[in-house]
Amino acid sequence: MLGLRRLLLKSRFGLRLQHTAPIAVKNEPVFDFKQGSSERQALDKALHDLKGKTLEVPCVVGGEHVWTKDIQYQLCPFNHSHKVAKFCYADKDLINKAINAALSAHREWDLKPVEDRAQIFYKAADLISGLRRAELLARTMFGQGKTVIQAEIDAAAELIDFFRFNAKYAVELQHEQPISEPPSTNSTLYRSLEGFVAAVSPFNFTAIGGNLAGAPALMGNVVVWKPSDTAMAASYTVYKILLEAGLPPNVIQFVPSNGPVFGDTITESEHLAGINFTGSVPTFKTLWKLVSEKLDKYRTFPRLIGVDDFETFFSAVIDDKSFARIKKWIEHAQSSPNLTIIAGGKCDDKTGYYVEPSIIESKDPHDPIMREEIFGPVIAIYVYPDNKYQEILHLIDTSTPFGLTGAVFAQDKNVVAEACKVLRYSAGNFYINDKSTGSVVAQQPFGGARISGTNDKAGGPHYILRWTSPQSVKETHTPLTKWKYPYME
Numbered sequence: 001m002l003g004l005r006r007l008l009l010k011s012r013f014g015l016r017l018q019h020t021a022p023i024a025v026k027n028e029p030v031f032d033f034k035q036g037s038s039e040r041q042a043l044d045k046a047l048h049d050l051k052g053k054t055l056e057v058p059c060v061v062g063g064e065h066v067w068t069k070d071i072q073y074q075l076c077p078f079n080h081s082h083k084v085a086k087f088c089y090a091d092k093d094l095i096n097k098a099i100n101a102a103l104s105a106h107r108e109w110d111l112k113p114v115e116d117r118a119q120i121f122y123k124a125a126d127l128i129s130g131l132r133r134a135e136l137l138a139r140t141m142f143g144q145g146k147t148v149i150q151a152e153i154d155a156a157a158e159l160i161d162f163f164r165f166n167a168k169y170a171v172e173l174q175h176e177q178p179i180s181e182p183p184s185t186n187s188t189l190y191r192s193l194e195g196f197v198a199a200v201s202p203f204n205f206t207a208i209g210g211n212l213a214g215a216p217a218l219m220g221n222v223v224v225w226k227p228s229d230t231a232m233a234a235s236y237t238v239y240k241i242l243l244e245a246g247l248p249p250n251v252i253q254f255v256p257s258n259g260p261v262f263g264d265t266i267t268e269s270e271h272l273a274g275i276n277f278t279g280s281v282p283t284f285k286t287l288w289k290l291v292s293e294k295l296d297k298y299r300t301f302p303r304l305i306g307v308d309d310f311e312t313f314f315s316a317v318i319d320d321k322s323f324a325r326i327k328k329w330i331e332h333a334q335s336s337p338n339l340t341i342i343a344g345g346k347c348d349d350k351t352g353y354y355v356e357p358s359i360i361e362s363k364d365p366h367d368p369i370m371r372e373e374i375f376g377p378v379i380a381i382y383v384y385p386d387n388k389y390q391e392i393l394h395l396i397d398t399s400t401p402f403g404l405t406g407a408v409f410a411q412d413k414n415v416v417a418e419a420c421k422v423l424r425y426s427a428g429n430f431y432i433n434d435k436s437t438g439s440v441v442a443q444q445p446f447g448g449a450r451i452s453g454t455n456d457k458a459g460g461p462h463y464i465l466r467w468t469s470p471q472s473v474k475e476t477h478t479p480l481t482k483w484k485y486p487y488m489e
Contacts, residue, residue: 114219444459
């Protein structure tokens with residue numbers, strides 16, 4: 001456990017400001033799961049224990065487990081006969097009950113010293129790093145179709161890093177204080193947002209779900225968490241780990257629900273203070289539109305952020321909807337005279353939702369397959385003439401509305417410099433001579449702009465500021481004795 005050393009400063013009027021000494025935090029090591037290793041043995045056991053089993057996941061509202069009649073199942077992507085989780089959808093009334101339960105805990109949680117809140121997340125990180133690691137990896141592998149190393153990087157290393165570094169940043173934020181001039185003392189209080197935060201998490205990263213709900217809670221907010229249907233087992237496991245680490249039961253409400261019902265319900269509440277979202281662009285646009293249409297009803301302006309085989313290198317896609325969408329892109333490539341499938345191009349959903357990793361060459365850089373977000377194992381390439389390099393840079397910058405990640409590969413430093421200049425706004429995370437995936441918490445804070453998100457840089461020190469409402473405080477130590485300005489005397 002990482003401890004905190006507190007320094008309590010007491011003003012002459014009794015105001016106690018809490019600060020802490022800096023904490024050393026390192027990125028969690030990524031295990032390699034070699035034959036005979038302790039982590040391999042633990043994961044083997046967890047996979048064996050969970051194989052074919054169905055986890056029952058209730059709604060958790062006000063600390064109570066609630067089941068509704070709207071029963072749903074999370075299926076294993078690579079074997080959809082395996083029901084990984086049985087869960088239920090919260091209806092409008094239950095979501096409103098969750099909102100009220102969260103609001104009832106807000107003031108007490110917000111007033112809790114940030115050091116105490118941070119300790120909970122340090123402990124959760126320790127649990128994932130140790131005793132609960134294998135279980136969380138196994139649930140991520142079965143539920144989201146991830147390979148061993150994909151699950152390890154995501155559900156273990158990245159989530160641990162999110163919890164530890166966010167806690168570190170939250171504590172250090174208290175040191176960010178304004179200048180004071182005698183006879184007054186100025187300070188900034190980092191309050192939570194006034195109301196509740198709705199967290200809407202995606203299927204593709206267990207760590208993102210934990211961070212979308214966890215980061216606002218760390219900063220004193222109360223959260224209503226809608227996990228993804230196709231990441232339910234792993235998300236519920238993260239939620240239980242947070243409770244085991246000491247998170248009060250009403251701080252985060254766990255409410256699986258139908259997307260439109262959840263969106264309509266939260267945006268109807270006058271107490272909506274923020275939406276922490278990762279998912280599709282159309283869904284985020286819908287939420288943004290709902291908020292804008294109901295802006296007059298809110299007490300504050302809501303903040304929106306949009307934002308089992310050890311030999312396997314690549315697994316199945318997440319569900320039947322994803323499979324059907326990717327299949328349409330492959331069919332488009334098969335029928336278009338501008339496109340040639342040079343690798344892969346096959347798919348099969350008899351046992352699991354399998355799509356071959358596919359490389360598609362396009363003769364037309366404006367073809368939809370070059371411009372749209374496929375979100376599957378399909379990469380489209382366009383081979384350009386060397387003398388068209390500058391033209392292609394501008395094409396990259398203007399041909400698509402997305403702006404998440406990008407990469408340039410070149411040995412000529414002048415070429416790299418030109419690419420960095422022209423593509424300055426084309427990607428939130430930019431890689432030079434490296435793949436455009438795999439950002440590490442605290443090393444490459446992650447987020448994109450344009451329609452890829454609001455670029456709030458999860459994993460960096462500024463992200464947690466989005467979940468605070470700073471208050472400037474001036475305390476004067478000498479009473480005022482004159483009311484006239486000097487020029488009046």
